[in-house]
Amino acid sequence: MLTVTYSFADSMEREAREVARGLRNRDPEVLDRLIEQFQYRLFRYLIYLAGSRETAEDLFQETWMRVLEKGHLYNGKSRFETWLFAIARNLFIDLVRQRKASVSLDELVDPEKAGTVDIPASETTLPTERLFREEENRLVATALGCLPAVYREVLVLRFQEDLALDEIAAIVAAPLSTVKSRLYRSLELLREALEETKS
Amino acid sequence: MSENTHERAEQLILQSQAENLTTADLKWLEAHLASCPACARRAAATDHAIRSIRSVSVRVNPALVEMTRLRVRRRALELGRRRLPGIWLWIASAVSWAWIAASVSCLWRFFGWMAHRVGIPSPFWQMGFALWWAVPALVLAAVLSMQSLQDESPIAGITNGS
Numbered sequence: 001m002l003t004v005t006y007s008f009a010d011s012m013e014r015e016a017r018e019v020a021r022g023l024r025n026r027d028p029e030v031l032d033r034l035i036e037q038f039q040y041r042l043f044r045y046l047i048y049l050a051g052s053r054e055t056a057e058d059l060f061q062e063t064w065m066r067v068l069e070k071g072h073l074y075n076g077k078s079r080f081e082t083w084l085f086a087i088a089r090n091l092f093i094d095l096v097r098q099r100k101a102s103v104s105l106d107e108l109v110d111p112e113k114a115g116t117v118d119i120p121a122s123e124t125t126l127p128t129e130r131l132f133r134e135e136e137n138r139l140v141a142t143a144l145g146c147l148p149a150v151y152r153e154v155l156v157l158r159f160q161e162d163l164a165l166d167e168i169a170a171i172v173a174a175p176l177s178t179v180k181s182r183l184y185r186s187l188e189l190l191r192e193a194l195e196e197t198k199s
Numbered sequence: 200m201s202e203n204t205h206e207r208a209e210q211l212i213l214q215s216q217a218e219n220l221t222t223a224d225l226k227w228l229e230a231h232l233a234s235c236p237a238c239a240r241r242a243a244a245t246d247h248a249i250r251s252i253r254s255v256s257v258r259v260n261p262a263l264v265e266m267t268r269l270r271v272r273r274r275a276l277e278l279g280r281r282r283l284p285g286i287w288l289w290i291a292s293a294v295s296w297a298w299i300a301a302s303v304s305c306l307w308r309f310f311g312w313m314a315h316r317v318g319i320p321s322p323f324w325q326m327g328f329a330l331w332w333a334v335p336a337l338v339l340a341a342v343l344s345m346q347s348l349q350d351e352s353p354i355a356g357i358t359n360g361s
Contacts, residue, residue: 026279028272028275032272035267035268040259064270065274068274069278136251136254136255140251143251183216183217184213187245195244
């Protein structure tokens, strides 16, 4: 068991180093592979963060352009997705600042500023399954729309990306205690919002 | 049951979703949930909220992915081409300096000897010597200018993308 854990960690480390080398050389093949591998996760994170599909699509492209340009800064010591999400987050903050002078993501905690989350439904084969999914997605999207961006963000990072708390702290550039309190608060808010949405 | 007990239960319900509880806390919470329907409902609602988030699936537009890939490839190409002249410039400069350092004394004597034999006045052959020195740099500058002119034309449309 221990050997399996070691070899898994070793292969992860080796992969991160290869990615770092590829990014340093701006290798198009490596970038292609990364876009393919992380497209879904990055887009989902952006949707949760931005709440709008159009904004998420713009940020999706800009994030990969930034990955190309700043790729030499990735050292391969952390997981690539942690670095990727941090880039996406910074671009989102820049966008918010452009739209509204001197606003940071941390200041977007006023629930009145929250809107809806435009979640494009996944394609499923069966119509009934699709209907159910669409309905479920709609309910969750409405509930998530009641939450400010900082809370939506920790929810997706913890429960969809399954990132560890210290990795989330690295992405959102906040102390671990802040991440925990945000996570607890976001769960409370989501629970209430879901109950309200259903009733 | 006191208000503090429910507050503690609520705190542990939330905490258990983010990190592992101690055995003592876990036992306490389980015992409390078994005896308090309100907190048990809250724990179930929290589980449901997390399941709801996990159930959400998002579709990425394939055209968006393709466009992104294209933009990234083109930009990588552009950045690669921009970097190339820089490398060549350094190599050429190094070779040029080495050439100057190695040949300066011999050339000075050779130019002086030739000028003396042909009868050219000192200022003229000294100017010729300076030109001889400048030739590698001038050739290099011309090559680099031509290269950058060639590079600019196909890439101009690419950087603006899409």
